[in-house]
Amino acid sequence: MKLAMVGFGQAGGKIVDKFLEYDQKHGSGIVRDAIAVNTAKADLMGLQHIPDNDQKRVLIGQSRVKGHGVGADNELGAEVAEEDIDEIQGAIDSVPVHEVDAFLIVAGLGGGTGSGGSPVLAKHLQHIYTEPVYGLGVLPGSDEGGIYTLNAARSFQTFVREVDNLLVFDNDAWRKTGESVQGGYDEINEEIVTRFGVLFGAGEIGQGGEVAESVVDSSEIINTLEGGGVSxxxxxxxxxxxxxxxxxxxxxxxxxxxxxxxxxxxxxxxxxxxxxxxxxxxxxxxxxxxxxxxxxxxxxxxxxxxxxxxxxxxxxxxxxxxxxxxxxxxxxxxxxxxxxxxxxxxxGVTNVPRIKELQQVAIEAQDNIDDIRQESEDNLDDLINDDEDELESLF
Ligand SMILES: Nc1nc2c(ncn2[C@@H]2O[C@H](COP(=O)(O)OP(=O)(O)OP(=O)(O)O)[C@@H](O)[C@H]2O)c(=O)[nH]1
Known part of the structure; x- marks a missing residue:
């Protein structure tokens, strides 16, 4: 099965980069084209396999965040993606879409750029193209903290709605203790591309490949994913x-x-x-x-x-x-x-305790953030105003 892959945000870019490496190593021919989109210039520069040019590495939100990322603010991530959708489309224009079976948007859902931007891009692609648009969403580890969980829960809800199917990978289930975060991610990314590589590679057999007894065709992958939901x-x-x-x-x-x-x-x-x-x-x-x-x-x-x-x-x-x-x-x-x-x-899996737990923690985080914001507004008010309101501000 031939895919046009878009890695959105740091995790998305790294995973798509790894897919290209896998493709080159195994000759599986699943990545027909690959694009990385980010608000952080440094993340784009760190990629190794996605070609280093403006058509394949797209920096968005420059006027808003000056190439420094959105700092885990996924509402800002979504806004920036919407504002710069034409730049992303400019890169998609370089993809031979008639040669691809589907789009795959890859992102970590806990951050800001990929978490907010992916659902926006999915909606846009669904509007323009007839090819299916799939998502590969990575859930954060439960030790990453409330804001990442809240981002992931909100993005998950929106992303599922906008794609033809959301394939999910849960970092929490794959976390290994005692490893550096980076070393851990390298191994996890390897696991991701192996699983998805074999799956999508299966539908790509035929061009010079073996004659299988009952070969898996890309239409069988598409039909299995059809109907939406979570996989x-x-x-x-x-x-x-x-x-x-x-x-x-x-x-x-x-x-x-x-x-x-x-x-x-x-x-x-x-x-x-x-x-x-x-x-x-x-x-x-x-x-x-x-x-x-x-x-x-x-x-x-x-x-x-x-x-x-x-x-x-x-x-x-x-x-x-x-x-x-x-x-x-x-x-x-x-x-x-x-x-x-x-x-x-x-x-189309529906009995997923992990998602319910994620949503619960997200709601608690949201309530906590609202409480603290309210409290600190009151405290600041107390601090800057005198008790009897005798002082007048300058203007
Ligand atoms: N599997 C995997 N997950 C990652 C990797 N890097 C980050 N993550 C996860 O992805 C989430 C989002 O992180 P990033 O992709 O760095 O965030 P971003 O989309 O670039 O957004 P901002 O940095 O906020 O602008 C994190 O909370 C982690 O759970 C990676 O290499 N592999």
Whole structure:
């Protein structure tokens, strides 16, 4: 599946940069074009793979914030995006939109620029283009503080409304203790691009790729995401023997040539176990999978390690677990890979305790901010005015 990616804000830019790196490394061809938009000049300068020119790195809000970012004020982020939407559109004009299957806007929802700007851009793109517009929204860690949570809760609500589907990644679920923030983000970003890379890469097979038993087409990804709402992704992988000479691992250790059946059983069992691990393990947004509206299962890896039976069983198992009758499945053969990976996209999830918790903390933060603002206005009033109001201000 070919995407036009827009990284909005620092996190968005870094993740899109990482997608380009992934694409170059794996030759997956999913990033047809990439643009970074930011209010902070330094963040744009720190990117490595997005071409360094005004068409691909767009600095907005210069008259308002002079290239220094919006300082986690997402209302300002939204205003600036609206004011400078023509500059962003100028960059989008350089994208060969007729060659892309969809737009993907990537942003951290806890800050100001990406959090406020992404929903504005999504609305704009929906208005102009017929291609689907997806969001990849990153939720902040719960230790980042009230203002980030409040930003994320407000942006999440708006972003979901403006995109065709919001794919969510929760930093909180992926936080590792004892790591520097930067080192932690590098690893997390790696996790993000691996999951989304396998998913979107699946729909890109065909140009010089392997002939799959039941290949996943980009239309299957689009149909799974169609209908809107929120999505999450599960992933699990296992190293496999890559030798393609005759039988597989089992036939070698048993020394026989007539163990094809055993091999098939082994391959099938591995696939079903990987599907369970992916769906029941850590999701990009942890949630209850029961009640998911639609799902897509992708099995990636060397073709001799993929089989229709395993995928069919995995697909049926997801149907049982989610209660959905709209579960698609297919394979993504990658001859050179030393791993078999299972990606489960769950679309239209609604039982997400993390979002309810985020909203609760956000409401508390909002009330607290209002109280403190009111209190400090009263206190300042007390400080600058004399008790009897005998003094008069100058003008
Ligand atoms: N996964 C991931 N999350 C990040 C990364 N950098 C920041 N974040 C998250 O994204 C949120 C928003 O941060 P930024 O992207 O820096 O904010 P911004 O959109 O540039 O907005 P301002 O800096 O306020 O102008 C943070 O609260 C973090 O939760 C990153 O490299 N990877």
């Amino acid at each position: 999450t992704i599960g992933y699990a992988s296992e190293t496999v023997e890559t030798s393609s000479s005759g039988g597989g691992f089992l036939s070698r250790i048993t020394g026989g040539n007539d163990t094809d059946d055993l091999d098939t059983t082994h391959t099938t069992n591995r696939i079903t176990s990987l599907v369970r691990k992916a769906a029941l393990g850590r999701l990009t947004l942890p949630c209850e999978i029961e009640g998911s509206e639609r799902a897509l299962l992708v099995l990636a890896g060397p073709p001799q390690h993929l089989n229709r039976k395993g995928i069919e069983r995995g697909r049926k198992w997801i149907e049982e677990q989610t209660g959905s009758m709209e579960v698609r499945g297919g394979d993504y053969p990658i001859t050179s890979s030393g791993r078999v990976a299972s990606v489960v996209l769950l679309s």
